[in-house]
Amino acid sequence: MIGFLAKRAGLSLVTLWLLSVIVFAGAQVLPGNLGRAMLGPFADQRAVDQLNHEMGTDRPLLVQYGDWIAGFLTGDLGQSYAYRAPVEEFLLPALANSAKLALVAFLLVVPLGILGGIVAALKVNRPLDRAIMVFGLSATIVPEFVSGIVLILVFGVWLQWLPLSATWPTGADFGTQLYHLLLPSIPLVLILFGYIARMARAGMVEALDADYTRTAVLKGLSRRTVIWRHVLRNALLPTISVIATQTAYLIGGLVVIEVLFHYQGIGSLIYTAANKKDFPTLQAGVLVVGIVFALASLAADLLYALLNPRIRLGSA
Amino acid sequence: MSVALQPPAAGALRARDEWYARLRLILRSRTFLVGFVILLFWVCCALFGEAVVPYDPYADDVLNSLLPPSAEHWFGTDQLGRDVFSRVIVGARDILTVAPLATLVGTVLGTALGLVMGYFRGLVDEAVSRLVDALLALPTVIVALLALVALGPSTLTVILVIGFTFAPIIARTVRASVLAERELDYVAAARLRREGALHIMFIEILPNVLGPILVESTVRLGYAIFAVATLSFIGFGIQPPSPDWGLSISANYGLISGGFWWTVLFDGLAIASLVVAVNLVADGIAGALSD
Numbered sequence: 001m002i003g004f005l006a007k008r009a010g011l012s013l014v015t016l017w018l019l020s021v022i023v024f025a026g027a028q029v030l031p032g033n034l035g036r037a038m039l040g041p042f043a044d045q046r047a048v049d050q051l052n053h054e055m056g057t058d059r060p061l062l063v064q065y066g067d068w069i070a071g072f073l074t075g076d077l078g079q080s081y082a083y084r085a086p087v088e089e090f091l092l093p094a095l096a097n098s099a100k101l102a103l104v105a106f107l108l109v110v111p112l113g114i115l116g117g118i119v120a121a122l123k124v125n126r127p128l129d130r131a132i133m134v135f136g137l138s139a140t141i142v143p144e145f146v147s148g149i150v151l152i153l154v155f156g157v158w159l160q161w162l163p164l165s166a167t168w169p170t171g172a173d174f175g176t177q178l179y180h181l182l183l184p185s186i187p188l189v190l191i192l193f194g195y196i197a198r199m200a201r202a203g204m205v206e207a208l209d210a211d212y213t214r215t216a217v218l219k220g221l222s223r224r225t226v227i228w229r230h231v232l233r234n235a236l237l238p239t240i241s242v243i244a245t246q247t248a249y250l251i252g253g254l255v256v257i258e259v260l261f262h263y264q265g266i267g268s269l270i271y272t273a274a275n276k277k278d279f280p281t282l283q284a285g286v287l288v289v290g291i292v293f294a295l296a297s298l299a300a301d302l303l304y305a306l307l308n309p310r311i312r313l314g315s316a
Numbered sequence: 317m318s319v320a321l322q323p324p325a326a327g328a329l330r331a332r333d334e335w336y337a338r339l340r341l342i343l344r345s346r347t348f349l350v351g352f353v354i355l356l357f358w359v360c361c362a363l364f365g366e367a368v369v370p371y372d373p374y375a376d377d378v379l380n381s382l383l384p385p386s387a388e389h390w391f392g393t394d395q396l397g398r399d400v401f402s403r404v405i406v407g408a409r410d411i412l413t414v415a416p417l418a419t420l421v422g423t424v425l426g427t428a429l430g431l432v433m434g435y436f437r438g439l440v441d442e443a444v445s446r447l448v449d450a451l452l453a454l455p456t457v458i459v460a461l462l463a464l465v466a467l468g469p470s471t472l473t474v475i476l477v478i479g480f481t482f483a484p485i486i487a488r489t490v491r492a493s494v495l496a497e498r499e500l501d502y503v504a505a506a507r508l509r510r511e512g513a514l515h516i517m518f519i520e521i522l523p524n525v526l527g528p529i530l531v532e533s534t535v536r537l538g539y540a541i542f543a544v545a546t547l548s549f550i551g552f553g554i555q556p557p558s559p560d561w562g563l564s565i566s567a568n569y570g571l572i573s574g575g576f577w578w579t580v581l582f583d584g585l586a587i588a589s590l591v592v593a594v595n596l597v598a599d600g601i602a603g604a605l606s607d
Contacts, residue, residue, distance in 0.1 A: 011449075018450035023462070030466035037466075134347065138592040139598060141538045145549045145562070146584040149569060153577050163526055164573055252455020260569065271457065273552060274465045286454065286462055293453045 004305055011300045019290040020072075024065050027283035028057065036083060037278045054279070055081070072287070082278040091269065091284060098254050098265035101166070103248065104181045105188035110243060113193050114236065117200025121235075124205055132199070136194030144187040144253045148260045151186055166263035184261040187254050192246050199242040203235035210234070237307055245301030251289050341604035348600020354593035358586075362409040371399035373406040373559045382571075385578050392578035394568060404582050405560035408590070410554045411561065414475055415540040416499075421479025422486055422540075423533040429483060430490025431517040435498055441491070448484035456481045456543050464552040474553055478543050482536050489532045493525040527605045534598035538591050545587050561587045 035052035055065065059145035072077060077087035116136065120129040139147075156164040162183040168176050205291045207213060208231055216226045254267035262268075266285055273281035342348055366373070371389075377397030385392040391400035433441040451459065457476065463477045498502065498521065506516045547553030548562030556563060561583040568579035 011446075014446055015453060016450045018447060019453055022450060023455075026459075026466055030463065035396050079481060086332075105414040134596075137595055141542060141591045141595045142588045143542050143549070143562075143591070145546065145565065146587050149565060149572070149584045152569075153581060157572055157575060157577065252457045255457060255461070256549060259550060270461065274461050274552070277465060279465075282462065282465060286458055289455070289458060289543050290450075290453045 005302070008298065008301050012294050016291065016294050019294070020069060020287060023283055023287045023290065024068065027279045027286070028064060028068075029061065031279065033168060038279065049277055051081075055079075068283075073283075074108075076312025077284040078280040080273075080278055080281045081083070082276040082281065083275065087281050087284045089283070091266070091288065094266045094269045095265055095288065097263065098251070098258070098267060100177070101181055101184060101254065101257070101263065101265060102247075102250055104178065104183040105192070106243075108185060109189040109192045109196060112189065114198035114200045114239065116193065117202075118204055118235075118295065120201045120231075121204030121208065122200075129201075136197045138194075140192075140194035142190065143256070144191060145256045145260050147187040147190050148184070148257060149189040151183055152260075155183055163199060164261075166258070166261035166314070184257050184263060190251055191253055192250065195242055195246055196239060199235065199239045203238050204231060207231045207235040237304065240303055240307070241297075241300050242294045247293055247296040251292065338604055342600055343601040345603055348604075351593040351596025351598075351600065353386050353589055354589055355597060358408045358412060358590050358593070358598060361405045361410040363409060365405040369399075369402035369405050371402040373398060373402040374557055382576055382579070391582045392576075394564070394579045395571070398559075400578060402580055404545060404561070404586050406560045407559040407564065407583065407586065410471075410539060410558045411548075411590075412421045414554065415478075415537060415544045418478035418540045418544070419482065419533055419537045419583060420474045421475060421534060422482030423529065424540065425479065425483035426486025426532075427490050427522070427529055429487035431494055431521065432485060434491040434494025435521070437495075437519050444484075444487070448488060449483050453480065457540070457546050460543060460547055461550070461552060464547070469552045471554065474547060476543060478540055482540065486529070486532050486536060489528055490525060493528045494521055497521050497524055531598065531602045531605060533603055534594065538594040541587075541591050541594060545591075 023037060028071060033052070034055065034057040035048040035050075036043070039048055039051060044250045049058070056064060059067075064295070068078065069254035075088060077091060079085070080087050080090070107296065115220070116132050120132040121291060123129045152164055155162045163180055164182050164183075166184045168180040172180075212234075213226060213230055216230045217223075221229075251267070254265055256267070256270055259271050266288065269284040270289075272278070348455065365391070375398060379397065380389075380393055381395055381397040383389055383393045383397075389399050391404060394400055394403070429444060433444050459481050460474070460477045464473055467473050494517075503516060503520060506520050510522070544553050545562040548560050549566045551566065554560040554563055558566075564583045568576070569581045571579055
């Protein structure tokens with residue numbers, strides 16, 4: 001167990017380090033002359049040099065990388081060029097906002113997806129199973145901004161049940177915040193439903209077919225007991241890892257959803273930074289997204305190991 | 317001499333029969349056929365749309381802007397008075413050029429990478445696997461955004477960036493299939509014949525892993541369309557004045573609170589129908605090849 005955890009955490013560190021190199025390469029090496037990229041082709045050369053000096057991008061790349069990582073580890077995410085303020089000042093509130101939106105989506109999609117998968121597995125290869133699977137497959141691949149636009153039209157403009165903007169009035173209570181977050185979370189739910197339902201169904205079908213299930217049925221246990229105590233427990237294990245893996249795609253979707261619904265989260269922060277060529281903010285935002293994902297997948301592995309006696313008790 | 321030639325000829329025949337049998341299976345799948353018909357419709361729009369649409373999709377007509385759907389303008393007109401129906405039909409063209417090209421880049425790179433990883437294993441495999449993990453920790457749209465800001469948005473950059481981000485994902489699938497193949501007798505036989513590694517990878521193993529590659533690249537095509545549409549929506553994909561669907565939605569979605577639903581709904585339905593069609597086709601192929 002300890003060995004498994006140590007190995008897994010080590011791999012996460014390697015992944016994170018590579019990720020930081022990729023992000024650094026994307027935001028600081030690829031643009032070539034960063035000051036020129038930010039100020040545009042017509043800016044005065046002295047202004048470009050001045051900016052490069054201010055940002056420290058006239059130093060050797062290795063020094064810049066080391067400085068950036070050292071700053072990141074001590075909570076100094078750099079200076080935003082567009083806002084003329086430290087990046088962490090607005091990155092952390094944005095992250096909190098995105099977490100709220102993602103949490104609402106998660107709390108909706110996890111029970112729905114698992115329920116969908118279970119129902120499909122209990123009716124395997126019948127029309128209801130096919131319908132759930134084809135719906136899940138189709139919903140997964142429709143871009144969030146497309147489902148978002150349709151939802152805004154139906155529930156926001158025609159029925160006027162839900163607000164068009166995800167941003168609530170300042171000082172709004174929990175209920176009002178939830179009311180504003182409901183509509184933006186549905187496109188994310190649609191994207192993730194198919195994956196979770198598919199995994200839950202596959203796990204269920206396998207568990208229903210397993211020897212221990214047959215033994216339980218032959219012992220004379222009721223169908224309800226067999227499903228709750230024997231099938232579900234084994235079936236849902238793989239689903240946990242899928243849920244964590246999907247976090248990254250959830251964050252990818254946040255960019256579009258937050259732009260569409262005018263919401264101040266990490267996604268719209270990355271989008272604004274991209275449009276303003278605010279490389280320090282962009283770089284920090286993208287790395288934070290990667291870290292969130294790496295932590296989520298590490299947490300998923302831990303949970304999986306805790307729930308799976310073969311790993312928990314094994315020497316692996 | 318003729319005896320020596322016999323076995324490969326018979327083998328080739330059997331392989332062809334097998335592919336015909338699979339093709340029949342694919343064509344019998346209803347999901348595949350539905351997807352295929354929709355896909356075919358959009359491909360025809362992309363190829364011939366500009367010649368058949370009733371209006372010029374680029375022509376402004378400010379006096380007739382934001383007209384609701386009518387007999388004259390089936391899907392209404394947008395802010396600049398352009399005919400939405402004509403724009404939706406012609407809008408298939410750019411996304412159906414960029415997304416398949418990106419998928420092709422990803423498939424070719426990914427296949428080569430996967431063959432090398434699976435065949436040599438060891439250090440190459442380990443190093444590339446770690447890089448794949450790191451890349452997979454970032455959503456495609458965010459990687460693409462980063463690269464497009466750094467390099468400046470252009471169609472070629474979109475194709476390359478999506479191709480490069482898909483390559484490791486495809487490589488992982490190919491690698492898994494190659495790992496199973498390399499233990500088989502025909503690979504051992506080729507080694508004993510002292511065939512080179514390149515020959516074994518591309519001539520011996522590649523034809524036997526084409527099935528999984530086909531399935532994976534069809535699935536990736538769906539995601540490429542997803543990614544291109546999303547990038548166009550946020551302004552880093554296909555550039556104006558293209559009548560691209562994602563671009564049109566991004567130009568018009570500010571108007572929907574005013575009730576001008578026709579300027580975005582038809583483009584949205586077009587994207588949805590295209591990605592779902594590609595996904596149904598992929599599902600049909602995967603189902604037929606796994607049996």
